[in-house]
Amino acid sequence: MNKEQILDNFRTYLLEKGFSNSSIQSYTFGLSSFLSFLYNNKINYLKIDKKDIKKYSSSLSGSNQSINSKLFSLKKYCEYLKEETLSEVGFEANFKKIRKRNINLISDKLFNEIINFIENNSKNDTLKSRDCLIFKLLYYLGIRVSDLVTIKIKDLNIRESSLLLDNKEVTLNENLLNDLMAYKEKIPDNSYLFFSFASKKYNFDKGLTVKSIEDIFNKYIKIIGENYTINDLRNSYSSNNKFNIPTINNIYSHNLISYDNDFIMFIN
Secondary structure, eight states: OOHHHHHHHHHHHHHHTTOOHHHHHHHHHHHHHHHHHHHHTTOOTTSOOHHHHHHHHHHOOSOHHHHHHHHHHHHHHHHHHHHTTSOOOOOOOOOOOOOOOSSOOOOHHHHHHHHHHHHHHOOOHHHHHHHHHHHHHHHHHOOOHHHHTTOBGGGEETTTTEEEETTEEEEOOHHHHHHHHHHHTTSOTTSBSSEEEETTEEEEEEEOOHHHHHHHHHHHHHHTTOOOOTHHHHHHHHHHTTTOHHHHHHHHOOEEEEETTEEEEEOO
């Protein structure tokens, strides 16, 4: 049985148990991480033991919430195996205590994990493209959410590979430009870049609010079991571009502090 079949059977089990869609998504996301670990270590998914679980728990990194969410998904999976008489494996794992930091950074690996999750779990192609671009513009350009909500399609300059933001030209890399070009074909020329969608209706004349974008971010972060705020996308941009401090200061109005011999953005 392959990974997708295992996940499908687990989803069916959770659905029959009456779990909500968000809980099912969270549990299956956590289980997917464990199944990848089993595959990489050539472990039979029906022959896991406490040593395998302990090894997996020790390999996890990230916030307390992220680790605990994945371990709780694993616990639920072990309950499923036992209930379906597939395995009698018990559950035992140590919950790590992670030192809390005032500033959280989102790694490229985690960011790509989030984007892949949105792409694989959103049925509406237009909204999927919209939500992915929200994450990408914040992460790759380091702009503020308050700037994001003001952007209209007319602010894109495809020929010059740039975006007009607060009367400043922001250069777009090739991948981001291609994403924006494909997205542009799906919505009207006079539309807000990030339009409103309510009661199953598009409203291209109305842009998303700062609060609605924060809600979109929090929804996905909660599902995958991470503990970040939307400002951490900007924090991560600053860290990834620490050697380009004039750009960070002059274009994006970030304030910088030094942390662990690294430059991290501090947002007032």
